[in-house]
Amino acid sequence: MNQDDSLLKFEVPEIIYGLGALGKIGQCAKRLGGEKVFLVTDPGILAAGWIDETIKYLEQEDLEYVLYDNVVTNPRDFQVEQGVQLYLQKGCDVIVAVGGGSPIDTAKGVAILASNHGSISEYEGCNKIDQPIPPLVCAPTTAGTGADVTQFAVITDTRKRMKMTILSRAITPDISVVDPNLLKTKPPELIAATGMDTLTHAFEAYVSSLSWSMTDPHAIHAVELVAKHLVDAVKYRSLTALEGMSIACLEAGIAFSNAILGAVHALAHPLGGFYDIHHGVANAILLPAVVRRNIEHSIEKYARLAIAMGSDTRGMTQEEAAMSVLGCIDRLTDELQLPKKLSEVGVRRKDIPSMADRAQYDICMLTNPCTYEVDEIKNIYAEAW
């Protein structure tokens, strides 16, 4: 065994957290040496008024800015390539992303190409980025992806209809500005879907083959916070619940950025590439089918996850406790009124073999607690269908 294989790491960006934290975003960009900001967002965030506010804070610091808002859910390769042209043309020197996972991943893609050049597909996979990226500040507007604290970016390869996972410590943002106020303008169905993404991050990081004592506490606490706050965040959007979900998302992001993910994400990525299904919805549907198969490979950890979800496991065997986590997930999905089957979100059964072919090579499969052959992956899709 190579000595490096036994080493573990734990990396997080600087985090500025709290109500009103967005007001610090100009100072953050300036502190990183920026003079001209490339500001990445999407039309929904723009319409919600958060960009006007961000611009005010940039101007307070005498920063110039160039706005790029051509971003959609499941961001595309050509948007990244279009973005970097504008970044270079305008002579920007710092990137600020305000939005959910899509603008933040687009910003990471632009950052990669700004200093490494070529096309974004060249950087798919693990540690393919040689040159440091420009300074990157992110302000998340959803409590879901955790992209503001992770070394992941997921971009759709439009030619192959496939999501590319880019994994490199070079793309961990410099500063994450987390202001729970920004969640107030999100529609309830999006809070539900992104919340299930957070839950899946925490589950997968906790049972990952790379999990360790620096990642486990964050994963467990994230699960506890989702169990406590997600339904209230969706139903009432109370500030207490939104703050709880903001922390859940942060901690789940910190856990999975360092411990990586598992089969749920490996199977969810082709769904995004084929159908443009919301990533959180895809995870919510696939999570029970994957957990059911993973359980025997990590019984103790799934029993702990069940407790974090609120299951009363007293008097149960460890196997029973672990199995009880499935009921917890099911009840949560019911309360959130999310779809439970792939057939409900337009997935065609005939696409399962092609999706399984792609899922088996997804980078997230490497850290699942067990490995799955392609036939078993088809079975998991079929069970979720």
Ligand SMILES: [Fe+2]
């Ligand atoms: Fe995710």
